[in-house]
Amino acid sequence: MKQVPNKERSGAPALTRGLMVLERLARHGASSLEHLSRATGLPKTSVLRLLAALEWHGAVVRNPHDKRDCECPFMLLCHHKAPHRN
Numbered sequence: 001m002k003q004v005p006n007k008e009r010s011g012a013p014a015l016t017r018g019l020m021v022l023e024r025l026a027r028h029g030a031s032s033l034e035h036l037s038r039a040t041g042l043p044k045t046s047v048l049r050l051l052a053a054l055e056w057h058g059a060v061v062r063n064p065h066d067k068r069d070c071e072c073p074f075m076l077l078c079h080h081k082a083p084h085r086n
Helices: 006-010 013-028 033-040 044-056
Strands: 061-063 068-070
Touching: 013 033, 013 044, 033 044, 044 061
Parallel strands: none
Antiparallel strands: 061 068
């Protein structure tokens, strides 16, 4: 069976990118904007917009002292392996 690129398979690229950021935070803990950008391969501006939306929804809590993003209860969901992954 031919593998379909993730972008086409998901049908919701913005959601996929947001979940990439959440998964990275869940697996590696608090991270800087630059580190999240490098780790996900997304531009810093995209990561910043995603973090702002995730923060607004309560999925990410920003630490005002060191400007790193912190885990929250939603992160526990990201620890489970998605069914389409190996």
